Amino acid sequence: xxxxxxxxxxxxxxxxxxxxxxxxxxxxxxxxxxxxxxxxxxxxxxxxxxxxxxxxxxxxxxxxxxxxxxxxxxxxxxxxxxxxxxxxxxxxxxxxxxxxxxxxxxxxxxxxxxxxxxxxxxxxxxxxxxxxxxxxxxxxxxxxxxxxxxxxxxxxxxxxxxxxxxxxxxxxxxxxxx
Numbered sequence: 001x002x003x004x005x006x007x008x009x010x011x012x013x014x015x016x017x018x019x020x021x022x023x024x025x026x027x028x029x030x031x032x033x034x035x036x037x038x039x040x041x042x043x044x045x046x047x048x049x050x051x052x053x054x055x056x057x058x059x060x061x062x063x064x065x066x067x068x069x070x071x072x073x074x075x076x077x078x079x080x081x082x083x084x085x086x087x088x089x090x091x092x093x094x095x096x097x098x099x100x101x102x103x104x105x106x107x108x109x110x111x112x113x114x115x116x117x118x119x120x121x122x123x124x125x126x127x128x129x130x131x132x133x134x135x136x137x138x139x140x141x142x143x144x145x146x147x148x149x150x151x152x153x154x155x156x157x158x159x160x161x162x163x164x165x166x167x168x169x170x171x172x173x174x175x176x177x178x
Contacts, residue, residue, distance in 0.1 A: 077156050109131070114130075
């Protein structure tokens with residue numbers, strides 16, 4: 001008979017060695033699983049290390065809405081500073097993502113283009129997000145440098161026959177918080 005098939009006597013009971021090994025391994029694995037899963041946690045921050053901020057620097061947000069934006073047929077309207085910026089605190093750099101979502105009256109919009117650039121450097125964008133009919137757009141990744149402010153540039157092109165106004169959300173998430 002093999003060694004695993006032999007029996008071990010505990011008191012007046014004879015227990016197979018294979019059964020004892022199975023019980024021992026299961027007990028250790030269960031204890032290790034409980035210990036490993038016990039320490040998993042999450043921290044939620046009201047104001048992440050990278051956030052949208054208004055021009056006054058008072059309000060921080062992960063999302064803001066552009067509303068009441070007038071749209072004209074086949075005309076590209078440009079706003080070089082839309083009243084919101086991106087700021088990164090001193091703990092950076094941080095990996096982030098941005099997208100456009102919740103477009104109302106999408107039939108009026110041919111394209112929405114947003115770029116963020118470092119204050120004073122409009123030619124070299126940090127991130128560019130373009131909407132051309134799919135809502136929400138895909139997340140576009142970028143790295144925000146520590147203690148830096150980025151200005152948001154907006155272009156909206158009206159569709160053929162567009163009339164009235166439109167609104168949409170701009171969202172950001174921090175992929176690797178401190």
